Amino acid sequence: MARRALGHATLTLVQAVETALADSDRCLLVACSGGPDSLALAQAVVHVGRRRQLPIAAVVVDHGLQAGSAEQAAAASSSLARMGFTQVSVRPVEVIDSGAGPEGDARTARYRALELEAGERGGATVLLGHTRDDQAETVLLGLARGSGIRSLAGMAVRNGPDGRWLRPLLGIGRKVTEQACRENGLKPWQDPHNLDPAYARVRVRRTVLPMLEAELGPGVADALARTAMLARDDADLLDALAAEADPGTAALDCLQLESLPPALRRRMLARWLRLEHGLGDLSAGHLFAVDALLTDWHGQSGVDLPGGVRVRRANGGLHLG
Known part of the structure; x- marks a missing residue:
């Protein structure tokens, strides 16, 4: 039976993943929270893995920070299995208070779990679902900290040990991932932490960026993402010169x-x-x-x-x- 043609948003994500991959990416491991960005990314990776005949796997990190987190992790795992992933892991982690704040501590625990999972899969490339909107938020938070050009550089498309962390969706807006979920009948989980104004990133997402768009016109997120790219080039050059000296x-x-x-x-x-x-x-x-x-x-x-x-x-x- 012929496969159903890909929707426009899904095709956009597939092309983004294809473009971001390198010949050294031999095994693809999707980090999936069950949210719209990572679910849409996982769906795109299924298509890319099939076309390139690459092994694919997925991992769901359970931070244990809210009631029902284990059930949500299991639901995300089931969604991935229905999508076509035959290798899905759920990794519970302990989030330790280091003084970096709840978001920072959760991120540390999550990346440690992802690194362990990737290592157990022979050094798999870990694909992360950060979008252009996440990049814009990161730049604004860096600007508020006033800690220099590196903080304005945002997230790299590829970084980490041996270039293991890959963010193929940094040039794509969150509306596209949400549309891709609708095209594929996916029902993403909405993390309640993403609605909690106690977190600075939530305030940027729900208040600051919409206000900037309203007052300055559309395209602010695009401009901030471009700023991140330019700042990263400058910061990388300074880092290289510092290493030489x-x-x-x-x-x-x-x-x-x-x-x-x-x-x-x-x-x-x-x-x-x-x-x-x-x-x-x-x-x-x-x-x-x-x-x-x-x-x-x-x-x-x-x-x-x-x-x-x-x-x-x-x-x-x-x-x-």
């Missing part, structure tokens, strides 16, 4: 750093703090305070950073202790 020493030479342009100097400081002491999530205030040890040195005793780390200037160098 890195002396590879435990202490940094103050005179050498002072001669560098501010953007490169601060990128080198951020790289040094990350590599030497794992400080990857510094605020702009912390970074400026360390930079002042070079540009506004008047005998300060040092700068205290998270985790009990202290940066001090002594003998013409910056030292961590």
Whole structure:
């Protein structure tokens, strides 16, 4: 029997997945919450996997953060099985309070589970259902934090260990994934957390972006997504230049750093703090305070950073202790 022709939205998602894949992607693992974005992505992956004769699998992460989460994870698993996935895993995780906030802690637990699942499947490529709207929200949140160009770069289409995380839908709006669900008779789950204004991302999604669209005209989400792409190119270049200039020493030479342009100097400081002491999530205030040890040195005793780390200037160098 002939297969039913794909609807316009579904075809758009299939083409996006096809375009994003590389020859090194030998096994496709869809991370599915049961929401419209990840369900629509999973449906597209079924078509791509069949055409390319690639093994496909799916994983549902149960964060256990609300009543009925196990039942919802089981329902998502059943939807995936009906869709054509023969290998579906449900991974319960424990979300540990690390001080990063509920969203950050849940994300940490989720990515750890996805990495374990991908490893058990021979290093599968993990496909994530983030859309252009998610990218626009991420850029606005980064802008509000004021933490530099890297935070404006949003999410990469591909990143993570060995390029394992793949986000093929970053150029596609959420309305398309919702339409794809309707075309395929899929009944997505609506996470109640996505309606809770206690979360900053929800306020951006439901209040800030609609207000910007109303006041500035349509296309704001598209413009923010383009901003992310341009900012990522700039941030990647600065990261590469900082890596080339890195002396590879435990202490940094103050005179050498002072001669560098501010953007490169601060990128080198951020790289040094990350590599030497794992400080990857510094605020702009912390970074400026360390930079002042070079540009506004008047005998300060040092700068205290998270985790009990202290940066001090002594003998013409910056030292961590």
